[in-house]
Amino acid sequence: MLKKLIKHEFKATAKIMGLLFGAVLLLSVLTSISLKLPEGNKFFDTIKAVLIAVYVVVMFGMMFAGILLLIFRFYNNMLKDQGYLTHTLPVKMWQHIVAKMLTYFVWIVAAVVVAAVSLGIFLMGTGVVNFSQIGEVMSEIGASLEQYPQIITILLWILVLGIVQIFANILCLFASMSMGQLFGKHRVAGSVASYIGLNYIIGIFTSFIMYLPMNSFEGQINALDEATNIADMIQIFQNMLNGFFVITLVVELVLIALYFGITHFMLTRKLNLE
Amino acid sequence: MNDILLEAEYLTKCYGKKKALSNINITLEKGKIIGLLGPNGSGKSTFIKLCNGLLQPTSGSIKIVGQPIGIETKKVVSYLPERTYLDDNMTPTQLLDYFMDFYEDFDKERALGMFKSLNIDMKQRMKNMSKGTKEKVQLILVMSRRAKLYILDEPIGGVDPAARDYILNTIITNYDPEASVIISTHLISDIENVLDEVIFIKNGEKVLQKSVDAIREDEGKSIDALFREVFRC
Amino acid sequence: MAWSFKEDRPIYTQLLEQIQARIVTGQYKIGERLPSVRELAAEAGVNPNTMQRALAELERIGLVYSQRTSGRMITDDAQKIGEMKMQLAQDVIEEFLQNMKKLGYEQKEIAQLIEQYPTGKRKETEKA
Numbered sequence: 001m002l003k004k005l006i007k008h009e010f011k012a013t014a015k016i017m018g019l020l021f022g023a024v025l026l027l028s029v030l031t032s033i034s035l036k037l038p039e040g041n042k043f044f045d046t047i048k049a050v051l052i053a054v055y056v057v058v059m060f061g062m063m064f065a066g067i068l069l070l071i072f073r074f075y076n077n078m079l080k081d082q083g084y085l086t087h088t089l090p091v092k093m094w095q096h097i098v099a100k101m102l103t104y105f106v107w108i109v110a111a112v113v114v115a116a117v118s119l120g121i122f123l124m125g126t127g128v129v130n131f132s133q134i135g136e137v138m139s140e141i142g143a144s145l146e147q148y149p150q151i152i153t154i155l156l157w158i159l160v161l162g163i164v165q166i167f168a169n170i171l172c173l174f175a176s177m178s179m180g181q182l183f184g185k186h187r188v189a190g191s192v193a194s195y196i197g198l199n200y201i202i203g204i205f206t207s208f209i210m211y212l213p214m215n216s217f218e219g220q221i222n223a224l225d226e227a228t229n230i231a232d233m234i235q236i237f238q239n240m241l242n243g244f245f246v247i248t249l250v251v252e253l254v255l256i257a258l259y260f261g262i263t264h265f266m267l268t269r270k271l272n273l274e
Numbered sequence: 275m276n277d278i279l280l281e282a283e284y285l286t287k288c289y290g291k292k293k294a295l296s297n298i299n300i301t302l303e304k305g306k307i308i309g310l311l312g313p314n315g316s317g318k319s320t321f322i323k324l325c326n327g328l329l330q331p332t333s334g335s336i337k338i339v340g341q342p343i344g345i346e347t348k349k350v351v352s353y354l355p356e357r358t359y360l361d362d363n364m365t366p367t368q369l370l371d372y373f374m375d376f377y378e379d380f381d382k383e384r385a386l387g388m389f390k391s392l393n394i395d396m397k398q399r400m401k402n403m404s405k406g407t408k409e410k411v412q413l414i415l416v417m418s419r420r421a422k423l424y425i426l427d428e429p430i431g432g433v434d435p436a437a438r439d440y441i442l443n444t445i446i447t448n449y450d451p452e453a454s455v456i457i458s459t460h461l462i463s464d465i466e467n468v469l470d471e472v473i474f475i476k477n478g479e480k481v482l483q484k485s486v487d488a489i490r491e492d493e494g495k496s497i498d499a500l501f502r503e504v505f506r507c
Numbered sequence: 508m509a510w511s512f513k514e515d516r517p518i519y520t521q522l523l524e525q526i527q528a529r530i531v532t533g534q535y536k537i538g539e540r541l542p543s544v545r546e547l548a549a550e551a552g553v554n555p556n557t558m559q560r561a562l563a564e565l566e567r568i569g570l571v572y573s574q575r576t577s578g579r580m581i582t583d584d585a586q587k588i589g590e591m592k593m594q595l596a597q598d599v600i601e602e603f604l605q606n607m608k609k610l611g612y613e614q615k616e617i618a619q620l621i622e623q624y625p626t627g628k629r630k631e632t633e634k635a
Contacts, residue, residue, distance in 0.1 A: 004375045004376065007375075008372060008375070011368075012361070012363070076361075081355075081357055081359045082359055082360070082361055083328075083359075084328065084353075084355040084357070084359035085359050085360060087326075087327065087328055088326050088327070088328070088348055088351070088353050089348065089376045090345045090346075090349040090376065090377070091345070091376070092345060268330075269330055270330075271330070272289075272329065273328055305556065306556070307554055307556075439552070442552060443549050443552075446545065446548050446549045446552075446553075446555060447545055447549050449545060449548075449555045467512060467518055467551075467552055467553045468552065468554050469554060470554050470556050470557070486518065486554075486557075487517035487518060487557065490514075490515065490516055490517045490518070491517050494515050494516075495515055496514035496515070498514075499514065
C-alpha cells in the first residue's frame with residue numbers, strides 16, 4: 001500500500017514539478033547562450049537582462065515548489081474534503097505520512113540537483129567555468145581528498161545531516177498543519193501558530209543542548225594552536241566537528257520522531273474534518 | 275459468522291461540552307437496506323463518521339464485521355460522503371485507477387458499465403463537471419465496490435428526479451444478500467419504498483428502529499408521515 | 508399497468524395484490540417465466556427483500572413455482588388462475604358492497620342499481 005500511495009502522490013505532482021525542472025534547465029541553457037552574444041548592443045542586452053530575470057524567478061519558484069506543493073497536498077488530502085477519501089482508504093496512518101514525506105523529500109532533493117546542474121550550465125555561459133577545466137578541477141579535488149581522507153568523512157556527515165534536516169523540516173510542517181485541527185474554525189491560522197510555536201520551543205531546547213559540547217571544545221582549540229601541519233589541523237577539526245555532528249544528528253532524529261508522533265496522534269485521535 | 279454486520283454499543287460522541295450522540299445502541303443485520311433518518315444536526319453525520327473512522331468515539335464502541343473500526347473495516351465499508359470529496363484535478367479514468375489500486379473489492383466492469391450508461395466523459399477533469407455529474411461519478415465509484423456495507427450520506431440530496439431514480443435503481447440492482455446499505459437522508463418519501471427498516475435519530479438519541487412494513491402495518495401510515503409526527507417542531 | 512403504492516398499507520401486501528392482478532389479467536402469461544427478484548424490485552422501485560417476500564407468498568399459494576434453472580415460473584394451471592381471478596373479483600365486490608352499505612343501501616337495492624347502472628343513471632338525470 002505504501003508503494004501505491006507513493007505512486008499516486010508522484011502522479012499527482014509530477015506534471016508541475018517536471019514542468020518547472022524543464023523550464024529551469026531550458027532557461028539556463030538560453031541564458032547561457034545569450035551571454036555569448038556580443039556586448040554593447042541594446043537589443044541583445046535587453047534579451048540578456050530579461051532572460052536572467054526570468055531565470056532567477058523560475059529558479060526560486062522551483063526551489064519553493066516542492067514545499068508549497070507539500071503544504072497544499074497535505075492540507076487538501078488529509079485535512080479538507082479529500083480527507084473523506086484519504087482517511088477511509090484501507091491504509092495505515094503511518095503509511096500516509098511516510099508516503100507524503102518520501103515523495104516531497106525526493107522532489108526537494110531533485111530540485112537541488114536540477115538547480116546545481118542549471119547553475120553549472122549558466123556558469124559555463126559566463127565563461128567562469130568551461131568543459132576543459134572541469135576535468136582538471138575534478139582531479140585536483142580527487143587528489144586532495146586522497147591526501148586528507150578525513151574531509152570525506154566530514155562531507156558525508158554534512159550530507160547525512162542535510163538529509164535528516166530535510167525530513168525534520170517536512171515533518172514539522174505536517175505536525176503544524178495537523179495541530180491546526182485543534183483550533184476549531186481557525187485551522188489555517190492555528191497551523192501557522194503551531195508552526196511558529198513549535199519552532200520557538202524547539203529552538204530554545206536545541207540551543208541549550210547544542211551548548212553542551214562547547215566545554216570540550218576548549219581543549220581542542222588549544223591543541224589547534226600547537227598543530228604544525230594541515231593533517232593534524234584537519235584531525236583536530238574533525239574531532240571537534242564529530243561531537244557537534246553526533247549531537248545534531250541525535251537532536252534531529254528526536255525531532256523527527258516527535259513531529260511524526262504529533263502528526264500521527266492528531267490525524268488518528270483528534271481528526272475532525274469539517 | 276452470524277448475521278450481525280454492525281454493532282454499536284453505548285456509543286457517545288461529544289464535541290467539547292455538546293453531546294452529538296448519547297449512548298446509542300444500534301445493531302444492523304446483513305442483507306438490509308436501512309434508512310438512517312433524522313433532521314439536520316440530529317447526529318446522523320456523527321454516527322456515519324464514527325462508522326468510517328473519521329471521528330473517534332468519546333465512549334462506547336462500534337464493530338463492523340466483528341472488528342473495531344480500522345483497516346479491516348475500511349476494506350469492507352464503501353462510503354459516500356455528503357460532499358464532493360474527490361481530487362478535482364483527476365478524471366474518471368484516473369479515479370477508477372485510484373479506486374482499483376486501493377480497494378480489492380472494486381469491480382471495474384460494473385463501474386465502466388455505469389459510467390457508460392450515464393454518458394460520463396472519462397477524460398474530463400472533475401473540476402469541469404457540473405455538480406450533478408460529480409455526484410454521479412462519486413456514486414458510481416462507491417457503488418462499484420463489492421463491499422459488505424455501503425454507507426450513503428445524503429445520496430439524493432442535490433440530484434434531479436431522473437438521476438434520483440437511477441441512484442435508487444443502482445442500489446436495488448447492485449443489491450447483494452450478504453451486504454447492507456445505510457442511507458442517510460431527510461428526503462424520506464423518495465426512498466421509503468426501497469428500505470427494509472428505518473432508524474430515527476433525534477437529538478443524538480435513537481428513538482426508533484423498526485421494519486418499514488411493520489410500521490405501515492402497526493401505524494397505518496407511511497414512514498414519511500410517521501417521521502413528521504415524531505419530529506414535529 | 509404501472510406499479511403504485513398507497514401510503515397506509517405495507518408494501519408487501521400491495522406487491523402481492525399487484526402481481527396477482529398481473530397474472531390474472533394475462534400481463535404475466537400463463538406458464539411463462541417471471542422476471543428475477545432484482546429486476547422486479549428495480550422496476551417497481553421497491554426493496555428486493557420485500558419483493559422476495561411477496562414472491563415467496565405467491566409460491567406458497569401456488570400461483571408461481573420455482574425452477575432450479577430458470578427462476579420462477581407462473582403456474583400453467585389455468586384453473587388455479589381462474590380461481591384466483593374469482594377470488595380477486597370477490598374481494599373487489601366485498602369492498603364495493605361495504606362502501607355502498609356505508610352510503611345506506613341494502614344488498615338488494617345495490618343489485619338493482621347495478622342492473623340498471625348505465626340506464627338508471629340516465630333516468631335519474633332525466634327526471635331531474
